[in-house]
Amino acid sequence: MSDNQAPQAPKAMRGVGNFIDDRFHLAKMGEKNLRKVFPNHWSFMLGEIALYSFIILLLSGVFLTLWFNPSMGHIVYDGSYERLRGVGMSEAYASTLHITFDVRGGLLMRQIHHWAALIFVASLVIHMLRVFFTGAFRKPREINWLIGVAIFTLAIVEGLFGYSLPDDLPSGMGLRIFQGVLLALPLIGTYASFYLFGGEFPGEVIIPRLYSLHILVIPAILLALIAAHFMILWHQKHTQYPGTGRTEKKVVGTPMFPAFAIKAGGFFFFTFAVIVGLSAFVQINPIHLFGPFTPTSITAGLQPDWYMGFLEGSLRIFPNWFDITIAGYAIPMGVLIPGLGFMGILFGGLAAWPFVEAWITGDKRPHNLADRPRNAPVRTGLGAAGITFYGLLWLAGSNDILSHTFEISLYTTTWIFRIGIFVGPVIAYIITKRICLGMQRRDRETLEHGYESGTIAQLPGGEFVEVHKESSPETVHVLESKESMTPRIETPAANANGVESPASRSLMGKLRARLADWYTRDNISFVGVEPHSGHHLHHGSHNGDGPTHGVQGSENGHGGSTASDKVTQGAGQNK
Amino acid sequence: MTDNNTDNGNGNGSEEPRERVIGTPTGGGDALVAGKEEPHRKHEGPYLAEETHARPEETQIRGEKIAAVWFLIAFLAGVGFFVSYFSFAPNAANEPVIADPATAQLANALMGGTLALSLFAIGAGMTVWARQILPHYEVASPYDELPSPPKEKSSFSEFFMRSANESGFTKRPLMRRTLLLAMAPLGLAPIVLLRDTGPAPRDTLKSTLWEDGLHIVVEGTGRRIKAEDLSETGGMISALPEAHDGDHGLSLDDQAKTVILLIKMDPDDFGPQMNQQRLDWTHEGIIAYSKICTHVGCPAALYERTTHRILCPCHQSTFDASNGAEVVFGPAHRPLPQLPLRVDNEGYLVAAGDFSSPVGPTFWDAEVKN
Structure with a gap:
C-alpha cells in the first residue's frame, strides 16, 4: 500500500509552503516543530484544559462585549424583563439583563463565560498541583513555574473583576469587600481606594475602569504569559514520568503531528462540550434573581466564586485580637492578614518553593524525569498540608451554610476552623509523609521480590508462603527510578584540621543543614537494592529456615547471586 | 515479524527490497518489516519504519x-x-x-x-x-544538554563584552549616567498621570450627610418615621436620611455612608457602654447605628431581638445593639457608629448630628480626631 510511502503534497499546499519558505526559510524549523514530542500521561492534559478554557473565555468574552455597556449611569429599567421594570439600576446591570432576555444565545454565552472562568482557574490549580507534586518545577523549569504562578494570580484577579462587572447585588458586595480590604492598608489605603474608585465607594467610574482592565489589560498580559509559558515548554520540552526508554537525556512520546494534534483537537472539543453542557443545563450567576446592587442591602448565604472562597473564609475566621493602633493610627490586622497576608503566603510560597527546595537539598542538577510523589515525601507532605490549609479556608467561607446544614452554632463553626487551620495541615503533613514512606517500603519490597502472585505454596516444613513473581521490566524501571536522597550541599562539613567551614558554621548554614536533614532523613534508601534479588529485606523469621530460601530463591529465578543475598544466606547458615 | 526479519537476512547482503513477509498484515505491513536493514531508504514517512505500528x-x-x-x-x-x-x-x-x-x-x-x-x-x-486509524507509536527526541559548552559560553561572553566596550556604554560614564537620568522622569510620568484618577481622601470618609434636624425615612418607601411607628419592642427598620430632591436624590455614595438601623428596645436593657451621652442620643429606647459593618463594609443587616445582636452576614461580625454596638464576636474591630436621635416638633424622628465615629471599614486614620 502507498500509506507509508509519503504521497506528494497537493499542489495548492506545495504552493503555500513554497510561498512561505521562499520568504522565511522555515522548512527545517517547521519539520522540527511538527515532530515535537508530547509524553503520554493523563496528568499532562490538565494544563491543556486551562488553555482551552482560556480560548473559550476569549471567544465568549468578545461576544459579550458586543452588548455589555460598562456604565454606572443610573437608569430606571424599562426593558423586556418584567419583574424588574421600574427598578433603578446601573446601565451595566441593565445591559446584562438585555444580553440575558433580549439577545438569543446571550444567556448561554454569559453562562459559558462564567463556567469557563471557573474551570479555567480550577484547571490551573490542578495543573499546578500536578507540577508541584511531581517536582516538574525543578531546574531547569523554575522560570516557567514562576510564569505559572503569575498566570494563576492574574486569573484570580481577572475573575474577581469580571464577577464585578454586571453590577448585581453579590458582584457589588464583592467589590465592597475588596474596597474594605484596600482601605485597611496603612497610610496608602484611603488614597488607593479613592484613586481606584474615583472617590468614595461605589462612585461612578469603577465599572468602566474594571472593564478596561478585564477585557484588555489583564487578558493581554495573560496571553503574553501563556505564550511565554508555551515557548519555554516547547524549548525545554516536557518532563516525563520514569519508564522504559525514558531518561534524563531523551523524551519519549507522541509526535505533535499527526497524532498529538488530532488527540489534542479532540480534547479541545470535549472541554468545550463540557463547558457548554454545563452552561446549558446548570444555572450559574442568575443576576436577574439577585437584583441590582445597592450598598444598603444584602442577602444571607452569599457565596463568591469558588476561587475567592479561601479569602472569604480567611476574612471570616480571622479574629480581631491583633488589631493595633500606633499613635492613634489604626492597623486593622484582622483585615490585612486574611485579606492580603494569606494571599501573599500562598502566592509567595508557591513562587519561592523551587528555590527553597533547591537550597535545602543543594540539588543543582537539571531534571527532566518527574518525581513520583511518594519519592519526595516531605514535598508531598507539605503539598498536602497546603491543600488542607487552603481547603479549610475555602470551607470556612461557607461556615454559615455549614452551620445551618449541620445545625451547629455559627460561632462554633468559626472556632472549629480557627483551630483546624493549625491542626489540619500538621495532621495532613504527617499522614501524607507516612503514606509516602510506606509506599516507598512497598516499592523496595516489590523491587526485590517481585509482585505478590496470589498463589500460596506450602513448604516441606509445613509453612505457607505466598509466591512472588517477577515484575515486568517496565515496573522495575519505574521502581528503580527512585533517586537516593542524601543532602547534596556542597560545603564541606570540616576542613583537614577538623575546623568547620565558615559556610556550615553560620546560622544559615546550620539552618540549612537541619532542613536538609529534615527533608531527607526518613527517606527509604534503595541503595544496593537489586531487582528480584529476593532477600535483601528479609525478616529474621526466615533466616534460620533453609528450605524457605530454597523455594523462594528458585521462584525468583535470579539464583541469589547478589551480595546482599549471600549475606542473608550466610547468616542463616551460621545459626 | 521482526523475528522473521532477522532470521532471514543478516542485513548486509540483501540488496533487493523485501516484498512481504508471511504472517504480517497487508495494510502498511511492508513498512513494518521492510526497513530493518536500511530504514532510511525504505521508509519515507515521517518516522523510521521500526517506530510505526499501523492499525490493521x-x-x-x-x-x-x-x-x-x-x-x-x-x-x-x-x-x-x-x-x-x-x-x-x-x-x-x-x-x-x-x-x-x-x-x-x-x-x-x-x-x-x-x-x-x-x-x-x-x-x-x-x-x-x-x-x-492513526498508527500508534512513540518517538524519542533528545533534551537539550544544559548548560552550553564552555567554549560557546566564553565565545558569547567575549563577544558581548567586546561589543559593550565598543559601544562606549561602559567607558563613557557621563553619557551613561545622563541617559539613565533622562529615563527617570519618563518612567515616572505614567504614575504621575494617574494622579487625577480620583480626589484625595482628605476627611471625606469621616463625615456624612447626617446633620441636626435631618429627617429619617424608611429605606425603600422614603416615608418619614414617628417614634410610634417603632412601638413594638424589638422592632428594626433600615433607614436613610430624607433626600432633598425627591426619590432619587440620594446617590449610592451617600446611601453607602448614611444607611442606618433603627432599633427599638426596652431602655432597661442598655448595657454599661451606654454612657450618658450615648443615652441622650436615643429616644424612648430607639437607637440608631450605622448599618455598614466596620470590618469591610457589608451591610450588617441581621438583627436578633432577644439578644439585641446585630450580625453581618458576610463575615459574621456581631455587635451588641444594647451596649453601644460593641463587637462581641467576629473580625470587626470598631463598634458600629451610633447616630444621635431626637424628635422634631411634629414628632418625626430626626438626626441630632452626625455619627459618633467614621462609618464603614476601618481605615488608617479613622480614629484620629481632627
Whole structure:
C-alpha cells in the first residue's frame, strides 16, 4: 500500500509552503516543530484544559462585549424583563439583563463565560498541583513555574473583576469587600481606594475602569504569559514520568503531528462540550434573581466564586485580637492578614518553593524525569498540608451554610476552623509523609521480590508462603527510578584540621543543614537494592529456615547471586 | 515479524527490497518489516519504519465508519442549534419571546444542548480517529544538554563584552549616567498621570450627610418615621436620611455612608457602654447605628431581638445593639457608629448630628480626631 510511502503534497499546499519558505526559510524549523514530542500521561492534559478554557473565555468574552455597556449611569429599567421594570439600576446591570432576555444565545454565552472562568482557574490549580507534586518545577523549569504562578494570580484577579462587572447585588458586595480590604492598608489605603474608585465607594467610574482592565489589560498580559509559558515548554520540552526508554537525556512520546494534534483537537472539543453542557443545563450567576446592587442591602448565604472562597473564609475566621493602633493610627490586622497576608503566603510560597527546595537539598542538577510523589515525601507532605490549609479556608467561607446544614452554632463553626487551620495541615503533613514512606517500603519490597502472585505454596516444613513473581521490566524501571536522597550541599562539613567551614558554621548554614536533614532523613534508601534479588529485606523469621530460601530463591529465578543475598544466606547458615 | 526479519537476512547482503513477509498484515505491513536493514531508504514517512505500528486495515475501516457517524451527529446537532436559535425569534410585535425567564431557560437548554452535543460528537469522532486509524507509536527526541559548552559560553561572553566596550556604554560614564537620568522622569510620568484618577481622601470618609434636624425615612418607601411607628419592642427598620430632591436624590455614595438601623428596645436593657451621652442620643429606647459593618463594609443587616445582636452576614461580625454596638464576636474591630436621635416638633424622628465615629471599614486614620 502507498500509506507509508509519503504521497506528494497537493499542489495548492506545495504552493503555500513554497510561498512561505521562499520568504522565511522555515522548512527545517517547521519539520522540527511538527515532530515535537508530547509524553503520554493523563496528568499532562490538565494544563491543556486551562488553555482551552482560556480560548473559550476569549471567544465568549468578545461576544459579550458586543452588548455589555460598562456604565454606572443610573437608569430606571424599562426593558423586556418584567419583574424588574421600574427598578433603578446601573446601565451595566441593565445591559446584562438585555444580553440575558433580549439577545438569543446571550444567556448561554454569559453562562459559558462564567463556567469557563471557573474551570479555567480550577484547571490551573490542578495543573499546578500536578507540577508541584511531581517536582516538574525543578531546574531547569523554575522560570516557567514562576510564569505559572503569575498566570494563576492574574486569573484570580481577572475573575474577581469580571464577577464585578454586571453590577448585581453579590458582584457589588464583592467589590465592597475588596474596597474594605484596600482601605485597611496603612497610610496608602484611603488614597488607593479613592484613586481606584474615583472617590468614595461605589462612585461612578469603577465599572468602566474594571472593564478596561478585564477585557484588555489583564487578558493581554495573560496571553503574553501563556505564550511565554508555551515557548519555554516547547524549548525545554516536557518532563516525563520514569519508564522504559525514558531518561534524563531523551523524551519519549507522541509526535505533535499527526497524532498529538488530532488527540489534542479532540480534547479541545470535549472541554468545550463540557463547558457548554454545563452552561446549558446548570444555572450559574442568575443576576436577574439577585437584583441590582445597592450598598444598603444584602442577602444571607452569599457565596463568591469558588476561587475567592479561601479569602472569604480567611476574612471570616480571622479574629480581631491583633488589631493595633500606633499613635492613634489604626492597623486593622484582622483585615490585612486574611485579606492580603494569606494571599501573599500562598502566592509567595508557591513562587519561592523551587528555590527553597533547591537550597535545602543543594540539588543543582537539571531534571527532566518527574518525581513520583511518594519519592519526595516531605514535598508531598507539605503539598498536602497546603491543600488542607487552603481547603479549610475555602470551607470556612461557607461556615454559615455549614452551620445551618449541620445545625451547629455559627460561632462554633468559626472556632472549629480557627483551630483546624493549625491542626489540619500538621495532621495532613504527617499522614501524607507516612503514606509516602510506606509506599516507598512497598516499592523496595516489590523491587526485590517481585509482585505478590496470589498463589500460596506450602513448604516441606509445613509453612505457607505466598509466591512472588517477577515484575515486568517496565515496573522495575519505574521502581528503580527512585533517586537516593542524601543532602547534596556542597560545603564541606570540616576542613583537614577538623575546623568547620565558615559556610556550615553560620546560622544559615546550620539552618540549612537541619532542613536538609529534615527533608531527607526518613527517606527509604534503595541503595544496593537489586531487582528480584529476593532477600535483601528479609525478616529474621526466615533466616534460620533453609528450605524457605530454597523455594523462594528458585521462584525468583535470579539464583541469589547478589551480595546482599549471600549475606542473608550466610547468616542463616551460621545459626 | 521482526523475528522473521532477522532470521532471514543478516542485513548486509540483501540488496533487493523485501516484498512481504508471511504472517504480517497487508495494510502498511511492508513498512513494518521492510526497513530493518536500511530504514532510511525504505521508509519515507515521517518516522523510521521500526517506530510505526499501523492499525490493521480492518480496525481502520471500522474506525472510519464510527468517526463518520460521530461527525454526522455533530453536523445534525449543529443544524439543531440553528433550528433552536430561530425558533425563539421575536414575536409579531417584535418583542423577544425569551424575555420570559422560563422561555429563556428553555432556549438556553436547547441551544446549549445542541451546541454541546455537536462539540462532544466532534471530540468523540476525533478520539475514534486517534485510537483506531492513526498508527500508534512513540518517538524519542533528545533534551537539550544544559548548560552550553564552555567554549560557546566564553565565545558569547567575549563577544558581548567586546561589543559593550565598543559601544562606549561602559567607558563613557557621563553619557551613561545622563541617559539613565533622562529615563527617570519618563518612567515616572505614567504614575504621575494617574494622579487625577480620583480626589484625595482628605476627611471625606469621616463625615456624612447626617446633620441636626435631618429627617429619617424608611429605606425603600422614603416615608418619614414617628417614634410610634417603632412601638413594638424589638422592632428594626433600615433607614436613610430624607433626600432633598425627591426619590432619587440620594446617590449610592451617600446611601453607602448614611444607611442606618433603627432599633427599638426596652431602655432597661442598655448595657454599661451606654454612657450618658450615648443615652441622650436615643429616644424612648430607639437607637440608631450605622448599618455598614466596620470590618469591610457589608451591610450588617441581621438583627436578633432577644439578644439585641446585630450580625453581618458576610463575615459574621456581631455587635451588641444594647451596649453601644460593641463587637462581641467576629473580625470587626470598631463598634458600629451610633447616630444621635431626637424628635422634631411634629414628632418625626430626626438626626441630632452626625455619627459618633467614621462609618464603614476601618481605615488608617479613622480614629484620629481632627
